[in-house]
Amino acid sequence: MTTTKKYPDNITALYARLSQEDALDGESNSIANQKKILLKYATDNGFPNPTFFIDDGISGVTFDRPGWNEMIGLSEAGKVKTVIVKDMSRMGRDYLKVGYYTESFFAERDIRYIAINDGVDSDKGDNDFTPFRNLFNDFYARDTSKKIRAVMRAKGNAGEHLCTNPPYGxxxxxxxxxxxxxxxxxxxxxxxxxxxxxxxxxxxxxxxxxxxxxxxxxxxxxxxxxxxxxxxxxxxxxxxxxxxxxxxxxxxxxxxxxxxxxxxxxxxxxxxxxxxxxxxxxxxxxxxxxxxxxxxxxxxxxNKRRPAKQAERQGLFSGLLYCADCGSKLHFATGKNMTPAQDCYRCSRYKSNTGDCTMHFIREETLKLFVRQRIFDVTAMFIDDIQGFQKIVYQQRFTEAEKAVKRQRKELEQARKRITELDRIFKRIYEDDINGTISHERFLKLSAEYEAEQKELTESVQKEQAAVDTYEQDKSDFDSFAAIIRKYVGIRELTPTIVNEFVKKIIVHAPDKSSGHRRQKIEIVWNFIGELEQDEDKQTVERQRKSRTA
Missing domain, CATH: 3.90.1750 (Hect, E3 ligase catalytic domain fold)
Structure with a gap:
């Protein structure tokens, strides 16, 4: 370790440490009190060049401390001859590392160490109680840590903020x-x-x-x-x-x-x-x-988006397009010598030449026109008849879900009743076991069966409750989608913000050229409300087979 300070070659290191937990013990362990004790001892016993190394507010379970590191660095440089601490706990509360420094590090460098209150002095021979003191200091740190964790867990379970400072904002x-x-x-x-x-x-x-x-x-x-x-x-x-x-x-x-x-x-x-x-x-x-x-x-x-390798352009729909056949993403394809009209999206499974998917793609310009028109259609449906639009959404998304939720709620109620009943049964068969009404073997068999049933019911209740909660959230999501529609009424062009707020994903089908035209079905999954069923023609883009914009 290097230091900018200049030290003599015969230092008496007076080391003092105080953690936040130690501070609760009162004035006896304060840095000021430790310094007073250490300096008096060094002066009374004629130790030369007394120099303080201080770590205030740092736990003894770690040895990565500024003051300690500086003292150890000088020890390695041969400048420290004696180390004095108030007691062994000031050196640290990890008995393995304290043992390393006292029995190996200091001994190898002929450094004398003294713990005043513990009566430890390496020049007077081994103290048989020193290892036990180090072990008790370690136990103290472990016990303190458990208490602190218990307090933090109680606060955390009560909903209190556990971080010292609030997040930015x-x-x-x-x-x-x-x-x-x-x-x-x-x-x-x-x-x-x-x-x-x-x-x-x-x-x-x-x-x-x-x-x-x-x-x-x-x-x-x-x-x-x-x-x-x-x-x-x-x-x-x-x-x-x-x-x-x-x-x-x-x-x-x-x-x-x-x-x-x-x-x-x-x-x-x-x-x-x-x-x-x-x-x-x-x-x-x-x-x-x-x-x-x-x-x-x-x-x-x-779905992280990255600009295409060939050019610093990023597709407007990157990360949102999925292949209807294999489920893979469609990757944006462009190049420095390509015009925007040539930019397209290709199935990644075909692009990688794995042979798992057919060759199909869609031009970005075509997709822009399609998505913008669909946003216009959805906006028009909403503006013309809000209640009717809401009814369509609920019918398509919530009617079947509502039936399932009614069934799930009924099952939830029955499961909770059975769990409560099992608690009563447990108590009854336990009393029968104590009274000798049933054999202990019978009790163990019954209790194992009931416990398995109760565990299965509890897991089922959690799943069913999650489904009910999701349904309730889905109903409120309609208002969120309505807010987006109102926000972007009359848009003239698509932006990444508009696309990301409206669209959750887009499913692209392979083109059908059997009619002499290039017909391609595209499905849009909207944020909050999912898919909206519409006429097949409204979900299809059609171009002449030889059209350059197809």
């Missing part, structure tokens, strides 16, 4: 530090980032746009808001920051707890928790992004 309420309120200036940037993603921009492109527009980065914004020194790069956004913002469900107004976990209190690395182990609490703070917009962004992010 929110701030703590001045009236209640546990409550998040919208930071309007930052929230405007968050909304812009989501709008750019809906418009077809990726994190890298969004970062470049914000940088070019001189939008303060998250770090720079916080520094300006809180009156702290400004960083060097005020406007250089990183794509990772954009990705982090786009993936935070908290912007929809919910709280997501237990997203990560650590395997041990000694490991800093956080691992992603499985979705079923996370807890989501709705409406815990004002939403910055509508839930439907957030979900649409996640869909677009799952």
């Amino acid at each position: 929110y701030m703590k309420s001045p009236d209640n530090k546990k409550e998040w309120i919208v930071d309007e200036e930052a929230a405007a940037v968050v909304k812009r980032i989501f709008d750019l993603c809906i418009a077809g921009k990726g994190p890298m492109q969004i970062a470049k746009i914000l940088t070019a527009n001189k939008v303060l980065t998250v770090k720079a914004y916080y520094a300006k808001r809180d009156g702290n020194p400004m960083p060097d790069n005020l406007y250089r956004w990183d794509y990772k920051s954009i990705t982090g913002i786009l993936e935070r469900p908290e912007y929809t107004g919910c709280t997501v707890n237990f997203k990560t976990y650590s395997k041990s209190h000694k490991l800093k690395k956080r691992l992603q928790n499985a979705p079923e182990n996370q807890r989501i609490f709705l409406n815990t703070q004002p939403a910055i992004i509508e839930k439907q917009v957030f979900e649409r962004v996640q869909e677009l992010r799952a």
